[in-house]
Amino acid sequence: MNNTKDQRHEQVSDFEEKIMSPMRRARFLKYLGASTAASALILAGCNDDDDAPAMNTPGVDLGSGDIGILNYAYLLEQLEAAFYEMVVSTPYSGISSAETAILTDIRDHEKAHRDFFKAALGTSAIAMVEFDFSSIDFGNRASVLNTAKTFEDLGVSAYNGAGKLLTNGTYLLLAGKIVSVEARHASAIRDLLNPFSADYAGDDVVTVDTGLDLAKSPSEVLMAADAFVKNTIKFDKLPS
Amino acid sequence: MNLLKIFSEIEKVDGDVYEKMSSRRGLFKHLSGGGLKMAAAAVPVLLGSSLNKAYAQSSAVPDILNYALTLEYLEDEFYKSGLAASGLIPENRRAIFQQISKHETAHVGFLKTVLGQLSATPADKPEFDFTAGGKFADVFTNYQTFLALSQAFEDTGVRAYKGRAGELLGNATVLTAALQIHSVEARHASMVRRLREEKGWITGNDSSGLPDAIYEGEDNVTQGGASITSLGYSSGIATEAFDEPLAPEQVLAIAGGFIVS
Secondary structure, X not given: OOOOHHHHHHHHXXXXXXXXXXXXXXXXXXXXXXXXXXXXXXXXXXXXXXXXXXXXXXOEEOOOHHHHHHHHHHHHHHHHHHHHHHHHHOOOOOOOHHHHHHHHHHHHHHHHHHHHHHHHHHHHOOOOOOEOOOOOOOOOHHHHHHHHHHHHHHHHHHHHHHHHHOOOHHHHHHHHHHHXXXXXXXXXXXXXXXXXXXXXXXXXXXXXXXXXXXXXXXXXXXXXXXXXXOOOEXXXXXXX | OOHHHHHHHHXXXXXXXXXXXXXXXXXXXXXXXXXXXXXXXXXXXXXXXXXXXXXXXXXXXXXXXXXXHHHHHXXXXXXXXXXHXXXXXXXXXXXXXXXXXXXXXXXHHHHHHHHHHOOOOOOOOOOEOOOOOOOOOOOOOOHHXXXXXXXXXXXXXXXXXXXXXXXXXXXXXHHHXXXXXXXXXXXXXXXXXXXXXXXXXXXXXXXXXXXXXXXXXXXXXXXOOEEOHHHOOOHHHHHHOOOOOOOHHHHHHHHHHHEOO
């Protein structure tokens, strides 16, 4: 695409608009947006935010273009891997052997995804992000599995929404190879919560009329993941 | 180009295509002991460069949508027939298949709508034979056979969408919609696999009693040039963590046996 300067400017403005409205409603305002105006608002919002990043937690810039999208995926895989490492190392009470097997498999898949992105991104990879799982009761089955459901569905919607932002077919195929595994996870976790019901592909995630799963933009996904991420994530240069 | 058009294209350059590719004579002929376990049935390797060229020319968006539509027709009719077969699906499992059926019907309608918006003609629904010429004669009377074919169609569907996503890179709307269908098929696949007491994910190229062609290539452990096993993971985990695509000719070899005309 040969954008003129003006078109690019319009796109930036459009992007600001897209991120600003959820930003205004958001409880968390530590994500850095696209412009100085957005940043000013964000910084103002951070003043009375209890969950503002600690001074010693470094900011993380996802970068731009395809690399930015891969770093975005790497961030999400880091989140999932860290979560399941906790789940497996501190099993909830009453966990069954079948559940342990499923959750251990998922942990290993997410770690493999994480380490794959780290290897593939090389020197372009973001640092390891710090997570805050204090809102999760790891001893409680419902707390763990509902969080797992949230993360898996979020991952599916993130990859579905990010596909069109990639320009390289190899990366798109890799994202495709991963997203269907995330969807397999989501299905299994949902079935553990409500066995043999329609919830494994429930009407809350699959639109009834079209049969389409959710697809979310990076800003929507990062807002949803925000409560669990300690670092300030800068995503303003991602394609949109 | 839909599946049937692909058939005819192949026939032009290889008159024996049906004999070589038809699951009736190839993939599905190695039934042993009346069970579903297939002997190693190689995917036909007949496809030469002229065919590859034909496939390469088929990358227009409407052709890909019609390819998807044909697979959705197959799934849609399969589940409608299964749900209509009295006594086939246990009462306490019907909700699962009603949900799948609902989605496949929605996919058919959605793809037709998108094709209409592109001023393209939706492919006609083929005539299906889910017994594949009698090889699965009890598909609508034996729940285990029904489950096995359900798994085959769902896992193949996931692989088929994945195999053509790259051709949609220039069309953000259609690409996103295809990805949104792709992940729904994966949710289905995971559930059906687990009903068969398999893992929801695919380990190596384990075909779990289904034709090997369905899982060919799923044992790949190298992603984007990186060996996942050399990152410290078992080949089981490395293959489970990444689903692999299927090319149209591979999908055709699997699905073709269920298409009469």
